[in-house]
Amino acid sequence: MPKLHPPFFLMNGDHVRDLLARRHWGQDALADELGVTRAYACQLLNGRRLLSPKIRRRMLDSELF
Numbered sequence: 426m427p428k429l430h431p432p433f434f435l436m437n438g439d440h441v442r443d444l445l446a447r448r449h450w451g452q453d454a455l456a457d458e459l460g461v462t463r464a465y466a467c468q469l470l471n472g473r474r475l476l477s478p479k480i481r482r483r484m485l486d487s488e489l490f
Contacts, residue, residue, distance in 0.1 A: 434481060438470040444489055459483045 445455060456466035459480060468474040476484075484490050 434476040435472050436469045436476055438472060441470060448489065450489070455489070458487050458489055 441455070445451065452466055452470065453463050455470075456463045459466060460483060461469075461480070465474065469476065469480070
């Protein structure tokens with residue numbers, strides 16, 4: 426991973442997985458909700474990708490968060 430300069434945002438994958446489990450949602454439902462591919466959603470959950478401003482806005486507008 427490249428050296429990052431603040432501010433940068435990573436998804437708290439464990440917390441999001443708990444939210445998904447409470448609603449009986451899968452990772453594919455999260456991907457649909459955020460408008461991204463399932464592979465990209467998996468990378469976000471695992472901390473391999475940073476949250477872009479567009480994805481953060483979609484998370485705030487989502488009924489899940």
